[in-house]
Amino acid sequence: MKTTGLLLIVVCALSLSVSTQESNDGSAAAAIRALEHEWVVARSHHDNRALDLIFDDSLVYVEYGELVSKGDYLSRIKLAGPQLSQIVMEPMTVRMFGRTAIVIGSYRERDVKDGRPRLRHWRFIDTWAYKNSGWALVAAGAAPLSNTQN
Amino acid sequence: MRSLTLILLLACAGTPLGYAQGASDPDAAAKIVAMEHIWSQSYVLKDPKALGRILDDAFVNVESDGRVITKADVLAEVRTSAALQVLTESMAVHLHGDTAILTGVILIKGVERGKPFVQRARFVDTWLCKNGQWVTIAGLVTPVGD
Secondary structure: OHHHHHHHHHHHHHHHHHHHHHHHHHHHHHHHHHHHHHHHHHHHOOOHHHHHHHEEEEEEEEEOOEEEEHHHHHHHHHHHHHHOOEEEEEEEEEEEEOOEEEEEEEEEEEEEEOOEEEEEEEEEEEEEEEEOOEEEEEEEEEEEOOHHHO | OHHHHHHHHHHHHOOOOOEOOHHHOOOHHHHHHHHHHHHHHHHHHOOOHHHHHHEEEEEEEEOOOOOEEEHHHHHHHHHOOOEEEEEEEEEEEEEEOOEEEEEEEEEEEEEEOOEEEEEEEEEEEEEEEEOOEEEEEEEEEEEOOO
């Protein structure tokens, strides 16, 4: 009887663990999607305070093939002025791995180069890590989508 | 005693299943760099066996042309690789508990359809300590500079 009771507790705890995990994954994925959008909004408003909260201090960001630190990124946003490119996000997928999440998606970037408007299409991949009491962006990068992928 | 068991079981319920704490591994960075070397050499050896253990089953990579490829795609790529030499430069590891970010530059020299080629690309890989083993779950390869 004691063994059956213990077995039931173990089974209940394990199923609770799995369902809690699934529910946590769902809410975590939603939180990460919201943060991805918040990043784009903060960038367009040159809101470095918001970006500072979203980015981990040791963020590694690959932009146009160059490695950019959090400090470099924030300085560029601060100095960019109104000519900063516009970003339009497209659908994204969030994959949960416990306290780590991978986001894959695409976006269109509109800017002006040499006085002419330019539209580019990018595939991005971001890594988020759960630290202290929230999700922080620890790595991000994008590759240009070739015409066949547009 | 029964109450203690129940409390312990319930306390464990909130812990993500199967994800070990990599933060306690003092050799994590060295292990990850070593596995990146195994990964790059698998292209020269055209041998995906060791790489199969390094890449998580859910692995995805964003290629320099924006394509998203899976573990199966990478293993197939290795089997038909045209690389004769693969070198890695400027590797750096950033640890975040059971997650690690590795950045670096890869130089690939080879011959394809009789023509020699050289490719240089920047990469960012995400590693995860899963069940006590470091595996890579995602990557990005993009041309260096603009």
